[in-house]
Amino acid sequence: MAKSELWHRGDAVRRELIGQAGLASMQGVYDDPMMEKFGDYAREAVFAQLWSRPGLDTKTRTLICLISDTATHAWPELAIHLRMARRAGWTEDELSEALLHLCGYIGLPAVREAMIVAKTLFADMRAESGGGAGE
Structure with missing residues (x-):
């Protein structure tokens, strides 16, 4: 399934915040379909929307x-x-x-x-x- 623009924005924020070594330490966590849904939601709702808010x-x-x-x-x-x-x-x-x-x-x-x-x-x-x- 294609990822939304919000997902891509959130993924970029997540990568910047966590860094390559941090992402490597999470390898495999989101391979399961249930966890993939969680990861997708986190990228869109948390990283793309919350972390990008002004203030x-x-x-x-x-x-x-x-x-x-x-x-x-x-x-x-x-x-x-x-x-x-x-x-x-x-x-x-x-x-x-x-x-x-x-x-x-x-x-x-x-x-x-x-x-x-x-x-x-x-x-x-x-x-x-x-x-x-x-x-």
């Missing part, structure tokens, strides 16, 4: 996603959104501090899990780029 910059939108993921314990999504946040310009230290700040609002157990996800993702991203710590 907030991409960097701010990624932080909102981190907070939402941590509050709702959406750990696989948190890894995706942490990658997007790093690509949008947040440093590891800034994101760690933002997560730590949530301790007073959503609790230590959720933030602990979020920090574990962040630690793993940050190490993966450093390995992908072949280098440096904490930025």
Whole structure:
């Protein structure tokens, strides 16, 4: 089935946000027909429409996603959104501090899990780029 213009617009936004390494880590997720429908919807409704709206910059939108993921314990999504946040310009230290700040609002157990996800993702991203710590 041919993809809509909205799908293509959303796919371009998604690729920009997630990057090649992030997309490679998701390989196979959307191969199933049920998941393909989900992916199509996400590209059109979320990436083409929500992420492209005026009023907030991409960097701010990624932080909102981190907070939402941590509050709702959406750990696989948190890894995706942490990658997007790093690509949008947040440093590891800034994101760690933002997560730590949530301790007073959503609790230590959720933030602990979020920090574990962040630690793993940050190490993966450093390995992908072949280098440096904490930025």
